[in-house]
Amino acid sequence: MEELLELKTLLSQGNFSDALVLVEEMTEMSRDDKINKISSYAKILLLHLIKRQAEKRSARSWDLLIANSVDEIQKTNRRRKAWGTYLSSQELREALADSYRIALAGAAEDFEGRYSSEELAKTIDYNSLINDALDLILLTLPEKN
Template structure:
């Protein structure tokens, strides 16, 4: 909120350089918030893809969670007014890489009733295959 007050003051003073710097900062904050939301849904998406791969099955609940995560990621990522996407393919790949460890941690707790720890679960899955599947489900 402080940024908006500073922006108004800068415009009123005709200090457009400062005003544009504040606009850039606000834009960066907005994009960062979108990336954080995408990250959160990506963890859920990956968690269920890991469980599907490890257990060689897909429950209705997991399928619903996968579909919801994909929809929310795509919805958050889409630029409504200007078209295109906030996160390009390279950004989404980076988010997937960042989210994978947290998703693996969750999957280790849930898959097979928690019978495998993270390293053991990692041996049961194709990490690159899961990451590729995740990226193939997304718009970018």
Template sequence: MEELITLRKYIEEKNYIKALELVGELEEMSKEDKLNKIYSYAVILLVHLIKQQAEKRTTRSWGVSINNSVREIKRTNKRRKSGGYYANEDELIETINEAFEAAIERAALEAFEGIYDGNELRQMIDVEQVKKSALTLINN
């Protein structure tokens, strides 16, 4: 809110250079917020994809969680008014790569009743295939 008051002040003072700089900062803050939300949903998506691959099974709950995560990632990433997306393909890949580390640790707590740690669970799966599956789901 403080930023909007400052923006109004810059416009009223006809200090358009400062106003445009502030608009740029606001755009960056908005994008970071969107990317953080995408990251959070990517962790959940990856947790369930990891568990599916490791345990070689699925549950309705995991399926619902996967579908919900994909839906929320797509919804968050979509620019409603201007069209397009907040995160491009490279940024989505980067986000999935970053989210994977958190996801493997969380999946280790849940898969096989938590008897394996993250490194052991990682050895049971094809990491690149899990990441590719997540990206494919997001892009479809």
């Protein structure tokens, strides 16, 4: 909110160059917020996909959390007026890769000590996991140009 008030002041003073700098900063802040939110849901998505892959089974609660995470990532990534996405498929892949380590630790914790993160990682096909997560996310989203 503070930035909007500053922008209003700069525009009313005719200081367009500083106003444009502030708009760029606000745009970057907004994009960072989108990336952070996507990363949070990516951790939940991966955690349950890891559990599914490690256990070679699924549970309704896992399926629900997977579906909810995918939905939230898609909603957050969708550009409503510009039609497209904030993050490309490659950027989504990077966000998933960045979230993997935390998701793996969370999954190991959920298994109540049966696996360490390192042991669990040995049972997971990392590339398949990331590809499956990306496929779920991109299922209904248009690619950003």
